[in-house]
Amino acid sequence: MGSWVRMKYHGICCWERRAVIVAILEVNKITIKFGGLTAVSNFSLNLKEGEIVGLIGPNGAGKTTAFNAITGIYVPTSGSIMFQGNDITRLLPDKITKLGVARTFQNIRLFENMSVFENVLVGHHLRIKSSFIDATFRTPKYNREEKMMRDQTLELLEKVNLTEYLNEKASSLPYGQQRHLEIARALATRPKLLLLDEPAAGMNPKESEELMEFLKQIRDKFNLTILLIEHHMQVVMGICERILVLDHGITIAEGTPDEVQNNQKVIEAYLGVELDA
Numbered sequence: 001m002g003s004w005v006r007m008k009y010h011g012i013c014c015w016e017r018r019a020v021i022v023a024i025l026e027v028n029k030i031t032i033k034f035g036g037l038t039a040v041s042n043f044s045l046n047l048k049e050g051e052i053v054g055l056i057g058p059n060g061a062g063k064t065t066a067f068n069a070i071t072g073i074y075v076p077t078s079g080s081i082m083f084q085g086n087d088i089t090r091l092l093p094d095k096i097t098k099l100g101v102a103r104t105f106q107n108i109r110l111f112e113n114m115s116v117f118e119n120v121l122v123g124h125h126l127r128i129k130s131s132f133i134d135a136t137f138r139t140p141k142y143n144r145e146e147k148m149m150r151d152q153t154l155e156l157l158e159k160v161n162l163t164e165y166l167n168e169k170a171s172s173l174p175y176g177q178q179r180h181l182e183i184a185r186a187l188a189t190r191p192k193l194l195l196l197d198e199p200a201a202g203m204n205p206k207e208s209e210e211l212m213e214f215l216k217q218i219r220d221k222f223n224l225t226i227l228l229i230e231h232h233m234q235v236v237m238g239i240c241e242r243i244l245v246l247d248h249g250i251t252i253a254e255g256t257p258d259e260v261q262n263n264q265k266v267i268e269a270y271l272g273v274e275l276d277a
């Protein structure tokens, strides 16, 4: 992909093809109000393909609300959201997922009594083309598609190193692996953009380290762009290339981990909270 740019070399004009850095997500000045409460105010965000970006801020700052708007759970009061050039501001969550946006939630939401394999298989169902009739009568079309989904599930589990737990009940996995499984299930919907709401919540230092490695690996293996909300500062500072800070719904800072850590407004917003904890 590229665009033509007019250049001047030694006084001579010419046109040169330049690579364009594509914004995969453009959030344009969204405001989200709940009655008299403005949860998010004039929030803007541009994500470039392949970035890992952090969204941080004290409790109640509006981070999850912003996620909910991007994933179609809330319609912003004003502003717009573009994903790969499509206006998704008013689309329903399943349509947005189909376009390539997946997410995980603050609390792990696995099908606890289903196996690891089944949990990921469910994620693949979003892409199924067979009809209800095909499924009921198990037509050749359905059988072919089901086999393909099962193969893709095995392939995905291998890519995220969960094959050894294949037949285990989701709830029996170690906590850190449950988080990985939840992310794997989101990956089964074949996202281009992955939103993670506090993926390191409740993790011990070893699990957090593993999570950071895991996120870098899946970003590269699946060509993902990742936006994550996180309170765990070591994780945020460790993997995010860029960070936005929300406070009372307002973006108070944006920059590299170093810039954000040394920003006076951020330090004040987090007063009492150790940013390097």
Ligand SMILES: Nc1ncnc2c1ncn2[C@@H]1O[C@H](COP(=O)(O)OP(=O)(O)OP(=O)(O)O)[C@@H](O)[C@H]1O
Residues within 6 Å of the ligand: 034, 037, 039, 057, 058, 059, 060, 061, 062, 063, 064, 065, 066
């Ligand atoms: N559905 C809702 N109805 C009314 N108020 C809401 C709703 N959802 C969120 N809020 C309010 O909006 C504000 C922002 O909440 P939000 O959950 O987005 O914050 P957050 O930054 O994600 O916080 P945390 O880090 O604690 O998860 C809070 O004051 C919250 O009480």
